[in-house]
Amino acid sequence: LYAKRFYHERVIDHYENPRNMGSLDKSDSTVGTGLVGAPACGDVMRLQIKVDDGGKIVDVKFKTFGCGSAIASSSYITERVRGMSLDDALKIRNTDIAKELCLPPVKLHCSMLAEDAIRSAIKDFRTKRGGDIIHGADAK
Numbered sequence: 001l002y003a004k005r006f007y008h009e010r011v012i013d014h015y016e017n018p019r020n021m022g023s024l025d026k027s028d029s030t031v032g033t034g035l036v037g038a039p040a041c042g043d044v045m046r047l048q049i050k051v052d053d054g055g056k057i058v059d060v061k062f063k064t065f066g067c068g069s070a071i072a073s074s075s076y077i078t079e080r081v082r083g084m085s086l087d088d089a090l091k092i093r094n095t096d097i098a099k100e101l102c103l104p105p106v107k108l109h110c111s112m113l114a115e116d117a118i119r120s121a122i123k124d125f126r127t128k129r130g131g132d133i134i135h136g137a138d139a140k
């Protein structure tokens with residue numbers, strides 16, 4: 001397979017069997033939506049989280065219009081943040097994702113998309129809820 005020369009098998013697996021692809025209801029007050037783009041290539045990722053009263057992520061879905069690494073990064077991050085508190089999810093760095101998926105340096109910006117998307121989804125959720133559920137520092 002041509003792609004196998006460039007992509008690690010963990011990327012291929014998430015790309016061929018993406019986890020948690022889909023949508024959550026944007027108008028639901030327990031749902032935060034992050035929509036981000038990568039300036040380097042124009043790829044777009046949407047990530048949505050559903051948060052319970054304790055500030056824990058109980059569901060997560062994504063849709064990504066982009067390259068294999070971007071799809072793999074989104075699939076990976078949905079698995080990673082499920083069950084996490086918002087504050088812990090904010091600590092995930094794109095370099096962790098890139099390391100986990102063995103992304104080459106040229107594909108680092110693809111994992112950045114996933115970090116941006118989760119931050120943006122958390123920010124949207126917190127903005128929606130106002131002072132309702134704010135645990136710790138705000139999302140940047």
Ligand code: FES
Nearest residue numbers: 041042043066067
């Ligand atoms: Fe756009 Fe990756 S460069 S798909």
Ligand code: FES
Nearest residue numbers: 041043067070110
């Ligand atoms: Fe642009 Fe992967 S997100 S090449």
